[in-house]
Amino acid sequence: MSGQQELDHVGRIMAQWAVERPDVDVSPQGIIGRLHRLAIQLDEELRPVFAAAGLSDGDFDVLAALRRSGAPYELSPGQIAETTMVTSGAVTKRLDRLEGAGLVSRRTSAADGRGRRVRLTERGRTLVDDVFEKHMANEHLLLASFSDLERSRLAHLLEAWGRALGA
Amino acid sequence: MSGQQELDHVGRIMAQWAVERPDVDVSPQGIIGRLHRLAIQLDEELRPVFAAAGLSDGDFDVLAALRRSGAPYELSPGQIAETTMVTSGAVTKRLDRLEGAGLVSRRTSAADGRGRRVRLTERGRTLVDDVFEKHMANEHLLLASFSDLERSRLAHLLEAWGRALGA
DNA sequence: AGATAATATCTTCCGAGTCAGATATATTCC
DNA sequence: GGAATATATCTGACTCGGAAGATATTATCT
Numbered sequence: 001m002s003g004q005q006e007l008d009h010v011g012r013i014m015a016q017w018a019v020e021r022p023d024v025d026v027s028p029q030g031i032i033g034r035l036h037r038l039a040i041q042l043d044e045e046l047r048p049v050f051a052a053a054g055l056s057d058g059d060f061d062v063l064a065a066l067r068r069s070g071a072p073y074e075l076s077p078g079q080i081a082e083t084t085m086v087t088s089g090a091v092t093k094r095l096d097r098l099e100g101a102g103l104v105s106r107r108t109s110a111a112d113g114r115g116r117r118v119r120l121t122e123r124g125r126t127l128v129d130d131v132f133e134k135h136m137a138n139e140h141l142l143l144a145s146f147s148d149l150e151r152s153r154l155a156h157l158l159e160a161w162g163r164a165l166g167a
Numbered sequence: 168m169s170g171q172q173e174l175d176h177v178g179r180i181m182a183q184w185a186v187e188r189p190d191v192d193v194s195p196q197g198i199i200g201r202l203h204r205l206a207i208q209l210d211e212e213l214r215p216v217f218a219a220a221g222l223s224d225g226d227f228d229v230l231a232a233l234r235r236s237g238a239p240y241e242l243s244p245g246q247i248a249e250t251t252m253v254t255s256g257a258v259t260k261r262l263d264r265l266e267g268a269g270l271v272s273r274r275t276s277a278a279d280g281r282g283r284r285v286r287l288t289e290r291g292r293t294l295v296d297d298v299f300e301k302h303m304a305n306e307h308l309l310l311a312s313f314s315d316l317e318r319s320r321l322a323h324l325l326e327a328w329g330r331a332l333g334a
Numbered sequence: 335a336g337a338t339a340a341t342a343t344c345t346t347c348c349g350a351g352t353c354a355g356a357t358a359t360a361t362t363c364c
Numbered sequence: 365g366g367a368a369t370a371t372a373t374c375t376g377a378c379t380c381g382g383a384a385g386a387t388a389t390t391a392t393c394t
Binding site: 008011032035037041045143158160162163165 | 175176177178180183184186187188191192193194195196197198199201202203204205206207208209212213234235236237250252296299300303306307309310311312313317318320321322324325326327328329330331332
């Protein structure tokens, strides 16, 4: 028979299922199970960079959204909720924290009394610019094992998948 | 110049950064950013199957770990923590819930008085077998947009990455 | 204009996980 | 064998986000 393969964790899980539930095709785990575990591992690797700046990853997400929107670094809570994939309640709390830390300011929208305008403060902009550089350097390291071709293939596969799932 | 590309969400984010921080190479976001968003989207698609059985995804993870370990469907909390990638505290709480629902039982290990043995009850085994089939059918659907070649490539890339990050 | 519906944000309550430390039992080393 | 250390699990305080509903404002329809 075939030689002894060194299985990764998900590979071992799939092998267990093949014994216990041979009637079920568990091949999707080879992708979805691995993606799920990678997301956890990557979070664990990325979080320390944010934590060093006193930020949670969710809070950094908000600052980054404001920063990349360009001057005057201002968005509505609703726009922030959409781009960060969390509920409006989560955004409110993130903004409470960030406002308390002096990194963003909130005021009522001139155009729409229901809306708010959230703006990066000068301290906020300085901080996010600094943390963003470190964050990207960190992400580069996490991809160090891939060749250019592999990176390109992976990026395209993930993009196509997201599209298919209906972003 | 090149024609108008329809960008996905992460593509738009990267384009914004290219304007705001042209000095920073944000290409890792093409992979890590997309993977992060996909993990969230997939969770949202997978959760309803568990919820229909009155389970959180974390609780299902525990039942699945026990089930695939084979008869007598018994593991220690430590083993469960390792395979599910959560802390021992989280496992304790998951077991509290599952035990309360009559899906697992807990007793002191005969071999080691510090340890516990967690075992699937008959109801637990029946439930997880049922939910697992639906879960896998669901995962198949989520991969429907890929060809066999794409699936194979994606699985291999993710496996290699997990290995490189040091599972 | 007034009533009704829609929208944007915030509030409250709750569920789920982490972290640090507590507890109980095992192991090691003299 | 006893002290010191290591290990397995549990506990309690805390954080973060989700869900549903409250509030305030705006849009629509007659």
